[in-house]
Amino acid sequence: MRPVTVYDIAREANVSVATVSRVLNNTAPVKKETRDRIVALINKHQFQPNALARSLTRKETGMIGFILPDITNPFFPEVLAGFDHEARKLGYTYFLCDTISTNEENDRLYDRQYERESQYLSLLMEKQVDGIVMIGGRVDLAKPDGALVQEVEEASKRVPVLLLNGSLPRTNLNRIAADQKFGAQLAVQHLIELGHRDIGVIGGFNHMTNTLQRLQGFRAAMKEASLDVRKEWVLTGGFSVEKGQEFTAKLLNMKRRPSAIFCMNDLMAIGALKAAHRAGVNVPGELSLVGYDDIPQASHSIPELTTISLNSHEIGRQAAQTLDKMIADRKVPQHQTVVPRLVARETTAPPRPASPE
Amino acid sequence: MRPVTVYDIAREANVSVATVSRVLNNTAPVKKETRDRIVALINKHQFQPNALARSLTRKETGMIGFILPDITNPFFPEVLAGFDHEARKLGYTYFLCDTISTNEENDRLYDRQYERESQYLSLLMEKQVDGIVMIGGRVDLAKPDGALVQEVEEASKRVPVLLLNGSLPRTNLNRIAADQKFGAQLAVQHLIELGHRDIGVIGGFNHMTNTLQRLQGFRAAMKEASLDVRKEWVLTGGFSVEKGQEFTAKLLNMKRRPSAIFCMNDLMAIGALKAAHRAGVNVPGELSLVGYDDIPQASHSIPELTTISLNSHEIGRQAAQTLDKMIADRKVPQHQTVVPRLVARETTAPPRPASPE
DNA sequence: CCACAAAATGAAACCCGTTTCACAAAAGGG
DNA sequence: CCCTTTTGTGAAACGGGTTTCATTTTGTGG
Numbered sequence: 001m002r003p004v005t006v007y008d009i010a011r012e013a014n015v016s017v018a019t020v021s022r023v024l025n026n027t028a029p030v031k032k033e034t035r036d037r038i039v040a041l042i043n044k045h046q047f048q049p050n051a052l053a054r055s056l057t058r059k060e061t062g063m064i065g066f067i068l069p070d071i072t073n074p075f076f077p078e079v080l081a082g083f084d085h086e087a088r089k090l091g092y093t094y095f096l097c098d099t100i101s102t103n104e105e106n107d108r109l110y111d112r113q114y115e116r117e118s119q120y121l122s123l124l125m126e127k128q129v130d131g132i133v134m135i136g137g138r139v140d141l142a143k144p145d146g147a148l149v150q151e152v153e154e155a156s157k158r159v160p161v162l163l164l165n166g167s168l169p170r171t172n173l174n175r176i177a178a179d180q181k182f183g184a185q186l187a188v189q190h191l192i193e194l195g196h197r198d199i200g201v202i203g204g205f206n207h208m209t210n211t212l213q214r215l216q217g218f219r220a221a222m223k224e225a226s227l228d229v230r231k232e233w234v235l236t237g238g239f240s241v242e243k244g245q246e247f248t249a250k251l252l253n254m255k256r257r258p259s260a261i262f263c264m265n266d267l268m269a270i271g272a273l274k275a276a277h278r279a280g281v282n283v284p285g286e287l288s289l290v291g292y293d294d295i296p297q298a299s300h301s302i303p304e305l306t307t308i309s310l311n312s313h314e315i316g317r318q319a320a321q322t323l324d325k326m327i328a329d330r331k332v333p334q335h336q337t338v339v340p341r342l343v344a345r346e347t348t349a350p351p352r353p354a355s356p357e
Numbered sequence: 358m359r360p361v362t363v364y365d366i367a368r369e370a371n372v373s374v375a376t377v378s379r380v381l382n383n384t385a386p387v388k389k390e391t392r393d394r395i396v397a398l399i400n401k402h403q404f405q406p407n408a409l410a411r412s413l414t415r416k417e418t419g420m421i422g423f424i425l426p427d428i429t430n431p432f433f434p435e436v437l438a439g440f441d442h443e444a445r446k447l448g449y450t451y452f453l454c455d456t457i458s459t460n461e462e463n464d465r466l467y468d469r470q471y472e473r474e475s476q477y478l479s480l481l482m483e484k485q486v487d488g489i490v491m492i493g494g495r496v497d498l499a500k501p502d503g504a505l506v507q508e509v510e511e512a513s514k515r516v517p518v519l520l521l522n523g524s525l526p527r528t529n530l531n532r533i534a535a536d537q538k539f540g541a542q543l544a545v546q547h548l549i550e551l552g553h554r555d556i557g558v559i560g561g562f563n564h565m566t567n568t569l570q571r572l573q574g575f576r577a578a579m580k581e582a583s584l585d586v587r588k589e590w591v592l593t594g595g596f597s598v599e600k601g602q603e604f605t606a607k608l609l610n611m612k613r614r615p616s617a618i619f620c621m622n623d624l625m626a627i628g629a630l631k632a633a634h635r636a637g638v639n640v641p642g643e644l645s646l647v648g649y650d651d652i653p654q655a656s657h658s659i660p661e662l663t664t665i666s667l668n669s670h671e672i673g674r675q676a677a678q679t680l681d682k683m684i685a686d687r688k689v690p691q692h693q694t695v696v697p698r699l700v701a702r703e704t705t706a707p708p709r710p711a712s713p714e
Numbered sequence: 715c716c717a718c719a720a721a722a723t724g725a726a727a728c729c730c731g732t733t734t735c736a737c738a739a740a741a742g743g744g
Numbered sequence: 745c746c747c748t749t750t751t752g753t754g755a756a757a758c759g760g761g762t763t764t765c766a767t768t769t770t771g772t773g774g
Binding site: 055 | 403410412423428429431433435437442453459483485515598627653654658659
Binding site for chain 1: 759
């Protein structure tokens with residue numbers, strides 16, 4: 001059956017559509033009697049104004065696009081939950097855009113993210129979203145070929161774009177980002193304070209700024225303590241539990257092994273925990289681990305993960321609020337920084353007394 | 358700056374908007390020369406047709422609403438990833454609608470889900486989505502006051518609605534659901550085969566059919582083996598790690614404690630693992646655990662969780678395909694059942710020889 | 715009771731596409 | 745060369761709301 005429209009209501013109420021619109025939006029005074037009549041009809045027919053038509057004239061849709069790299073990485077649902085909460089309060093609905101691609105075996109592939117992000121960007125603009133938030137992904141490209149950067153900048157001229165936790169080099173797009181370098185420093189300093197001197201790093205991707213920045217923090221902390229960074233103890237190329245396990249196993253198999261590992265995210269740390277367990281290496285007795293992100297699972301593991309908390313929930317909230325302001329064309333700070341903090345739990349302890357080498 | 362429209366293109370190309378529309382949609386032959394001219398202008402201006410306007414006439418939006426209870430429960434991102442993959446292929450974009458509410462302390466509350474689901478339902482219809490999928494939540498209400506059930510039915514008259522993993526009593530809405538009872542039986546039979554006789558159950562909510570059905574499966578398996586169900590070993594009222602830990606601690610504190618626990622989901626099993634660890638109880642040596650859902654974290658814990666796999670990814674895919682068919686008005690099986698299977702990992706083992714009581 | 719502001723309402727334009735209908739031009743068939 | 749298709753194109757209506765502008769009522773102060 002054909003859905004009922006303002007015209008139907010208007011006809012039946014013996015008024016013009018303008019009047020119906022007025023009671024719908026409370027945009028001008030309507031005689032109580034008339035209003036009651038219209039309201040009654042609206043209820044009677046369960047009339048719901050067509051949001052497409054409304055948005056078409058109003059030039060605002062109350063829709064937002066949220067682009068993220070992988071919803072199955074628990075960090076993102078956490079951010080999303082914060083965002084959702086706030087966005088809902090502010091009256092927005094949002095499209096979820098996951099840029100991951102999977103092959104036949106359902107392995108997560110990150111190589112086509114760039115393409116996906118670009119596709120989603122234009123899709124979302126066609127859909128006339130009021131704003132877009134992008135988190136992670138190839139936006140982080142340190143040396144982009146320029147294409148995506150340009151596209152994002154282009155997009156941000158047409159619709160507010162907010163970058164989360166990713167800094168786009170050579171652009172001045174609004175963003176909310178954790179101080180990645182500082183977070184990494186915190187983690188490594190913690191290990192050093194406990195007495196560790198042999199520290200490895202696993203995870204991340206070399207083309208992402210978050211990785212680069214965390215690596216910087218790692219190096220800074222090591223340098224500050226006059227410790228050497230051993231190249232063979234720096235293993236990048238992933239963000240997953242499996243990779244974490246693989247890399248840690250590799251480290252544990254070396255003739256000389258680190259007494260502590262800084263993991264680029266909690267997922268990797270969980271993998272590290274497994275590798276250590278498989279290898280019969282006690283954590284934190286023989287090996288200390290620090291993660292990054294403080295996902296819920298960090299406190300679910302045994303032992304519980306020492307990690308760097310980004311307050312992901314809060315980042316999401318902030319994002320919604322900031323984007324809302326951008327949409328309303330209010331001024332917002334161009335770069336908001338969130339300060340990571342160390343959450344010391346059970347995977348870090350002083351190293352064993354050094355065994356003679 | 359004002360976005361460019363078909364009219365702008367038409368004017369500049371010296372044709373009517375109809376012709377522009379034709380090249381845009383390839384809906385009728387256009388002289389090559391004209392077409393080229395128009396295409397050139399489209400590229401020149403980076404023209405993107407306004408999806409709102411298009412959808413308004415076409416009466417299809419390519420938008421879907423996905424309603425779920427809690428994105429931070431890793432089961433849902435898993436389903437969602439499958440859905441996303443398939444939906445994207447089919448050309449849909451979707452609104453994510455999380456029905457959870459949180460209080461000031463960010464605790465997840467499930468008590469207002471009903472309200473949220475109902476709100477989202479009408480919101481989505483206003484937005485003119487082509488279809489809606491609902492997973493979990495209060496749709497599971499075994500004895501609804503009728504309101505939501507009625508609303509969902511009402512909605513499904515206007516737009517295809519697909520229920521996932523939840524059966525709405527007294528209605529015939531399309532749905533894809535795992536055989537919950539069977540899954541639970543599988544879990545409990547596994548324990549029984551290992552030799553367990555003292556089996557407890559934790560988790561779920563008494564008003565949800567999934568809980569009820571799993572409980573049925575539990576009872577059936579116990580009865581089949583002529584084992585008694587001890588009321589004090591059946592603890593419902595949650596789905597979280599924290600609750601799992603709490604309930605398990607409670608069980609372990611009892612004078613007589615079960616040798617195995619069937620957990621209503623993996624999150625609870627992970628909590629159980631923690632409780633056991635805290636209490637110095639070895640798993641699976643002194644206590645066997647079976648989870649439910651087979652979330653990724655189930656194989657990340659130490660020891661790895663024995664659990665019931667629902668193939669969440671596949672459910673999501675199915676959902677997208679089925680909904681697409683429903684939208685295209687093709688026939689679909691009213692009820693699709695997915696068969697759970699046992700994934701035996703490391704948290705189950707034969708019980709210790711019974712100690713004299 | 716009048717003047718004037720405020721309230722109440724309708725007609726019509728507008729938002730931006732798609733689609734129907736009509737018609738002219740080109741092409742194919744006999 | 746005429747008739748019938750097919751191709752190519754435009755005018756106008758449509759989808760379902762909002763908004764502007766004009767006009768009619770109604771209310772209030774003097």
